[in-house]
Every structure is written in structure tokens, then in C-alpha cells.
Amino acid sequence: MKRRNTPTKAAVLSLLAGADSAMSHDMLLEMLEDSVDRATIYRILNRFCADGVVHRVLADDGKQYFALCEDCAQQTEHSHNHFHFRCLTCSRVECLGTEVSVNLPSGYRAENFNGVISGVCSRCG
Amino acid sequence: MKRRNTPTKAAVLSLLAGADSAMSHDMLLEMLEDSVDRATIYRILNRFCADGVVHRVLADDGKQYFALCEDCAQQTEHSHNHFHFRCLTCSRVECLGTEVSVNLPSGYRAENFNGVISGVCSRCG
DNA sequence: ATATTATTGCAATTAAGTCGCAATAATTGA
DNA sequence: TCAATTATTGCGACTTAATTGCAATAATAT
Secondary structure: OOOOOOHHHHHHHHHHHHOOOEEEHHHHHHHOOOOOOHHHHHHHHHHHHHOOOEEEEEOOOOOEEEEEOOHHHOOOOOOOOEEEEEEOOOOOEEEEEEEOOOOOOOOOEEEEEEEEEEEEOOOOO | OOOOOOHHHHHHHHHHHHOOOEEEHHHHHHHOOOOOOHHHHHHHHHHHHHOOOEEEEEOOOOOEEEEEOOHHHOOOOOOOOEEEEEEOOOOOEEEEEEEOOOOOOOOOEEEEEEEEEEEEOOOOO
16 A cells, blocks of 8 residues: 555645644635545545544544644654644634643553644634 | 423433443433434433533544533533543543643633543453 | 423434545556 | 556445424423
8 A cells, every 4th residue: 555646645735734724624625626526635634644644633513624743743652632722713723732641540541632622712802 | 491301301311310421322312212313312412511411522433422510510610621531442431530721822712622532441451 | 271382203404524436647667 | 668556536325423494292381
């Protein structure tokens, strides 16, 4: 399963790189002006996740949002224990820098972290 | 919109009260042996949420889970800043007691907190 | 007992995401 | 450079979670 470079893949990547917030499938689809099939975008994003290029956030609106793994790319222990903030007004999903550590009961092993706080951001408040 | 007491509402409430973990729609439906319509359960749970009887957790499997607001019932500031743990093996969603405080950038106002960690719990690990 | 209206059941619908499969197009190697 | 291999795409159908409209039912108040 060696990965190939395709125009669409590159386009999605550059959109994510240029974005100042996490993006959903619809947002990407819209920005690509429907020149690409929905399923293709889903698949590209899933591959990015599998490859650790991007991380996935399931927001409390039930949608998945994706953001580039910028800072965490170099780290060996690839953890995403930080929160995301979803603005109920402008519906932007942005990354809150602060890493959070939750100590689990003994015997528990964490595999995935998903923390979302929704509310109103400063520019909408 | 004054609330009425119905057998189904009481049944759902007692199931939630007796559960040691958060419950999803399907789980409730199954425990009620399909004697109640799906939509009814959804509506009852949404009313419970609106009334602050129950809190809703959106887990990273894309499903909603509901748990009684036990400890937090008496508090005036009704905050749910605690994590839930979803076991990937037994798929139980349980409440992690520890309250977490995330400090937002200035000008941000939090409305909702949704924190889920998934992994393997002690009895499955 | 009766009127009011919240709640229910049913069916249809929305929305997010996935999947199978044939067609297309990156890559690899001669 | 060209052909072979196979990852990727597009299309459509499908799955799953949850919501909604509406008529029928039943809990409450008078």
C-alpha cells in the first residue's frame, strides 16, 4: 500500500496547511468547488490520519474536523492531548495549545483523546 | 411546556439510575425490549438534557451517551468538566471523576465541555 | 367528567460517513 | 519511452445515528 501523489491529495494538504483552523469535509468540498467527489475527500483525510499527517477531532456537532499535525510532527510520542474550541457562532474549530493530562485509573490504557469545548470565541463574543 | 410523567419516562430514568456507566439509545432500547419506539427514547433523553437531569456525552464512536447528573445535581454552577472513558473492547462509557479546568484565551466563553478518552479499561486490559 | 395539550408511535427524512466496483492514472521497471 | 502494476478516483448505493411531521393517545388541570 505505497502512497501515490495526486493533485487532489496535494490540494487538500495545501488547504489544510493554509487554514488557521480545523476543517470539515464540507468545508474542503466547498473550497475545492465540488471538482472532487465527496468520497474521495473522505478517503484522502482518512489516509492522512492513518499516516499521522493530520489529526481528527470529533466535535460536539457530530462532525469530524481535521488539522495538520504541525508542532507534533517531530515528537516521537505522538500525543494529541489538547483541546479544541468550536465557536457556536462562526463555527470555526480551533486548536487550544495547552496540553492536558488526565490520569486514568490504574489498569486503564488510553488510545485516543478527544476534547472539545464549544462556546463563543473572542471575535464573535 | 409543562412536563408530564409517563411510564416510559420513568422506566428510562430508572435504567439510567441503575446503570454504572453512561448509556446510549440502543442500549436503552434493548433493555426496554423494544416495547418503546426509538424516537420516543430520543425525545425523552433530549428532554432530560434540556431539564438538566442528564448529561450528554458525544463519544468518539459518533454516538451519544447519557448519564444521570448525580453529584452535580446540588451544585448551582452546573458544570460537566470531566472526562469520560470509552472502552474499545467492552464499549462501556464511564465517567472519570476528575474535574478538569482548561483556561481559554481571553474573550472566549465556554458553553459546553465534551471530553472523551478511549482505550482499554482495566477489566478488559 | 371534560378539556387541554404534552407525549407517543409510525413512517419518512436528514445528515455524516462508508463501501463496492469499474475506470483512471501514478509509479515502477524493462 | 512504453507497458505492467496497483493505488486512487468517481459514482452510486448503502449504513448508522438522530430528527421531524402528524395523527392518535394519554397525563394533567378545571
